[in-house]
Amino acid sequence: MTATAPRAAALAAALAFTAGCSSSSSAELHLDEPSAVAMIQGVFEAEGRHPYLAIASTGDDALVLLDAVDDAPVLSPVAVWPLLVSVAPRPVRLAAGPLGDGGADLLVAISSGGTDLQLVDTWSGAPAVVSGRSVELAVLAPGAVIVDAVAAPVPALAGDTWAAEAGKVRVVAALSGNRVAVVEYARAADGGISAGTTAVQDVGFQPLSLAVNPADPRHVYAATADLLTGDAGAAVQGVAELDASLEPGTWTLRGLDARAPTRLVAAWTLRERRADSAADGAEAFEAAAVDRVYAVLGPGGCGRDERIGCGLAVLDPAAGGLVADPAGDMPYLAPLPLPATAVAIAISGPPARPPSSSADDALYVDPFMKIVPGSTGARATTAVAAVPCGDGDVYWVDLARWEIPNESSPLRSSSARTGVTAAEATLVDGSAQRLGLWTTTAAGAATLAVTEDAMIEAVQVTPGFTTTEDWTVAWQGVLPGLEARAAETGAAADGAPWVALQRTGAGGGVSPVARVHDPRLGVQLDDVVVVNAAALSGCAAEVEGRVTALLAPDAARPGGALALGPPPCTPEPTGSGAEDCTVRDAYLACAPALASGASGLVATVRAGGLLVTGSVTGYAGRAALDETGAGTAFALEYKAGSDPAAADEDALDAACPLVPWPWPDPLPAGAAAVACDAACRATCERLVLARKARRIHHLSETCTSGSDASDTADCLEAFPADRYPFPRANGPVIAFRAGVRRATSRPAEATQRGLALTLTTRSGLSPASRGDPSPSSSDSVSATAPMGAATFDRSGWSGHEADGYRFYVPYLDGHLIDFSPSEGSSETEELW
Known part of the structure; x- marks a missing residue:
């Protein structure tokens, strides 16, 4: 049975706040839309000061109190219902905290959309909102709404150390309109609690969530989506650190750089794991405790295309930003991904x-x-x-x-650990060609694996980096987001055709449907553009051109354009030396019509070779088609070649003028973007892929962590210690060498478009x-x-x-x- 607001009103008199309350572990809570909880020490029953959980039962317009020791509700005189402490209307937030003097804690309730701090009697044995003691913040902050609130100590300097002043506590409230309110409460002579001074301050940003570190009474932390001023005056996104040792209304702040907006915040002091430790006991931890701020990164500023992934970020207030990466590969500790x-x-x-x-x-x-x-x-x-x-x-x-x-262990659980779970080839009708993966025999010979089990063994993954997803390796596969897009054409400076994925409206305005100059799309030289050209004079239904240049955006082509040239002829399959130039000739016949300018077309961009995509990752790069087994492996990895000295994402970001996209400068594109040549674009693509290959889990175990010898041996076979120095192992999300098996009678046959492999990986998380x-x-x-x-x-x-x-x-x-x-x-x- 669920309590309702009408039921709460009807029982208001019978459940009036009385010292004669009782509790029973068998009673039900009957909560209605519970929306907030807070732990308090209060006097609600005969046994005196005791720990309780206060629950905002929003649908009841009330609070329910739960004995935190035995999970029994404080009951009303009716003795079958929990006591309802009336807090109208619809309480949705609670702020509670001790005054540090051994007396009852402060508890205030906040209604939905309200600005009043309703003080709840936690000291007399008669729990109720105290008449005449609510603080109406609207008086000092007209039109404001309370976004969040937290109880915070009143800092007092004891020698050279900040401590909480006994007998006092504050409520810090985040208000709409970039404001923070501070209300100071103190112990009254009768043992109760009374509100004192109230101050409202415009802090210059919108606080969304507030937190206090119990070991640090001096600071209050605020999550925000707004820009802040960090150390050395730099503009940062992250968490605001407010100096609460100053008089309320005059607090100063500095920004802690989280690289992204934040939504929720918490703070604590603790001893952290030693970077190289996978131990289970006390030996795993550093000797000294450190202050930490934890922030949930906000949407829109975090993710695979942003300066940091999403999740729970860990910040070091002493450093003014994110904690360093204990594995040494990234310029910061990767956030802890949250599943929702x-x-x-x-x-x-x-x-x-x-x-x-x-x-x-x-x-x-x-x-x-x-x-x-x-x-x-x-x-x-x-x-x-x-x-x-x-x-x-x-x-x-x-x-x-x-x-x-x-x-379950991502290392030692053979049925659930990080790995490859499936490998499947896609064939082309009428062709004997088949993609496979190169592997090395015990004798050191390269062998092209084409069976599922053998291909699974040929793929390298890394616990802590590899994701659960399906990977497609396709010859001349379609680039993600670039299939059947509206297109227009024209002539480049040299007279060759260009194609832009855009649409011109009736008023002449040009709208890009895909910004081909954006390195996140992965367009490269020698990629293939397939244009539906049936409506153009002298053109076949489909015409293919080869990308010869990427043209920077300008007013006529706000998403950039692709300069086209003729595709190569294909050799005769048996190796006779003859060539088939049908596709090239069709392009040459259509090139004048394309260059003359056309709109209302449809175009698709395909890779010029092997394209790697992930069902979660999207564009993942290009793999070489290794004909001998001695070529370079494909690897989606944070640092090129897994080289610790290679450029990290910050160095790549500094060298790439194309990210973030779109640029802040107006079209035509800035000089740096226009001048971004092939080498520059390669750097930009490396940045895009590095951000997709960040760590997703901080391992704290090794193959030898378990006690089962067979599990250890199995783990070491899957993850050899020389390649995987857990817990600090860095490595590729996925790596392999791809090859093709051709019919012996057709050694020169062009690799068939449509050949593909699908590889399924499991994160083990x-x-x-x-x-x-x-x-x-x-x-x-x-x-x-x-x-x-x-x-x-x-x-x-x-x-x-x-x-x-x-x-x-x-x-x-x-x-x-x-x-x-x-x-x-x-x-x-x-x-x-």
Whole structure:
């Protein structure tokens, strides 16, 4: 049964706020659209100050209180319903925090679209919104809406160290209109809490999410999509660090460079994994703790085509930007990819007590805590985050190792590890040709593999880089996004035809349908352009030209254009020396009509040779057709040749005038873009591909991490230690050498268009998560919509040591889950 707002109103009198509350572990919560949770220490029952989870039951216009030790709701006098603390209308945000004096915590509730901070009585035993003590921010910020709010300590200087001032706490609220409000609360003489001064400041950016590091009372962090001023005055995108040691209303800020806009933020101090360690115990970690800021990168500024991939970024406030890459290949620690859109972040540190008195559990107490990922079994870490996501799952993050742990090992699980799972050839009717992959025998001889098992063995993958997707290797394959596009033609300066993928409107305006000069599309010299030219005089239905130059954009061709020349003749298959020039002659016959200018055409751009594409990656580059087995392998990799000294994406970016696209300067294109020759374009394409080959997982294990000798041997066979120095191994997403098998009677036959291979790779990643175990409706979006997260350490309560640290996540359909990464997935508690 789900509570409703009318039901809440009808019971308002009966459930009036009273000290005579009780709790029962068998009672149901009856939540209605729970949208926020916060952990507090308060006085709601006879036992005095106690930990509770406050839940915003939005559909009830109320808060529900849950005993955090035994998961029992605080009950109303009716004793069958949870107590409803009326907070009208529709509470959607909570801010809570201690005053550091041993008394009850602060709790304020915020209504949907509201600007009032409604103070909830957490100290008298009669929970209610305190009459006359709400803070109306609209008085100082007319028209504002509260976007987010967080409780923050009041910093006080103790010697040369900042500490939280006892008896005080602040609520920092992010307001629409680029504003931040700060309200200071203090302990009253009667043990209650009262609001003091309020200040509103225009901070020059729109804060979207706020966070405080419990170990650092001086700073408040804000996620934002706006540009910030970073160190040395540089404009950056990322997280704003606000100096809360100054008077409210005068806070200064600096930008922490995350390379992209941010949506959510959290902060913590912890000991991180040593870069070369795959250990499970205390020896895995650095001796010194460091401050870290965690930010979910926003859409539109992160991804394969951007300066950073999407996910959870890790920032170092001391450095003013992203943490360095422990594997040494990238100029920054790659973000932790999230399987779906993040809704919230909650971080837990180590518990006060170990899970048991067993010697095996003695390690798992501050500064260490237990996690039980399926891939490794029990191991220690120093901080864990829960990240509820839009797919209904709550992914938990080992912050010390910069990873979402895996349920199965990407190295040692032979049935689930990183690898190639399928290889299939596509043939051309009437031809005996077949693509294959070169492999090397034990004797060192090159052999062209054409069977599935042999081709699978011929492909190289790298755990932590290889993605789950289907790869196509096709001779003269169609470039992604460039099939059957509207086209127009004209004459280049030398009189040769050009083709632009564009359309001219009735008013004469030109609209590009594909910007062929954009290096992300991967057009190269000697590619093939197939034009549907049936409407042109003297032209065949389809005419093929060879790309001889890429013409920079100008006013007439805003997406650039491709200069065309005749394709080569093809040799007679048996090797007699004769040539077939039919395709070339058709082009030459049509070239004058193309050069005279035509519109309303349709064109397709094909690679001039072997094209590699991925079902997720898209354009992945070109592979050489190796006729002998001694040629250069194709590799989609972050650094060319897996050479640590090769240029990284930042160096490539600095050398490429074509990225980002479109350029900020107006057409015609700037001088640098016009002057970008073949070598320049090769650099730009290398940048495009490097960004598609970034690390996607930070491994924290090796082949020898497990105790099973057969698994270790199997892993070392798949990933030889000399090529894969885990956990710091860098390597290609996918690599292979492609060849073609021809009929012996037709040695000179041109490679047939349409020949292809499909290779299926598996990342081996299985992100650890928890979810709503019994959603109310498999067809309802609300059944899989987590709405927030809070954390609590239950180990300090007698009889609950084994419960350890917990995460609470509410679901919009009225469920609440309670789980700990220190336990197996089957231990998730469902409350409703």
